[in-house]
Amino acid sequence: MAFKFIAFAACLAAAQAGIIPAAPLAYAAPVSAHLAYAAPVAKVAAPLAYAAPVAKAVVSEEYDPHPQYNYAYDIQDGLTGDSKSQHESRDGDVVQGSYSLIDADGFRRTVDYTADPVHGFNAVVNREPLVQKSVVAKVAAPVAYAAPVAKIAGPLAYAQPAIAKVAYSAPVAQYYH
Structure with missing residues (x-):
């Protein structure tokens, strides 16, 4: 060792x-x-020194001084109920557009917006119900109503169980002579 x-x-x-x-x-x-x-x-x-790249790739992109485009989509899915749309257009530095969608509470939200270098971004939001209130009351009223079979009572009060006093006696012994 x-x-x-x-x-x-x-x-x-x-x-x-x-x-x-x-x-x-x-x-x-x-x-x-x-x-x-x-x-x-x-x-x-010690680690080796890191060498910087020798050459850098230069990407030449063409600059558009006055960009223009138009863009739009519309989705109406009857199976899922998805309904939304958008359209937007640009002319130079001015952008105008609108989009709409159905909120979870049953209202359609529509947003109209503009953006430019002078006024910045501005949006106006409108919300409107999908169904009129008078139509909702007529459609939502049940045709027939069945009363519930059992009603659920409110919470029960708790009481201590009553204690019954039980008397115990030994069996009577019988003696025969």
Whole structure:
């Protein structure tokens, strides 16, 4: 056992002196039961320097001084009930458009907007019910109404159970002579 320790110490000294080339990071196995961890055998080399790219790709994009476009979509899905639309147009730095959708509360929201360098972005929001209130009352009224079979009572009050006193008597013994 002493020979292994001496050999390990010699290798460690040679590696620290730079005589033995070593792996980037290595740990030696325990020499004895008393030594559970050994110091690293070699030092970690510093990272290499990073070289910047030699050439940079230049992308030449054409600049449009007066951009123009028109854009629109309309979705009316009878299966899911999805209903929304948008249209927008641009002429130079002036953008005008509108979009609409159905909110979860049954109203159609319509937003008309404009944007330009002088006034910035401006939007006007309108909300209107999909069905008129008088029609809702007529359609929503039930044709026939059945009373519930059972009514649910309010919460019950809790009372302690009544304790009944029970008298106990031993059975009567009968003796025959």
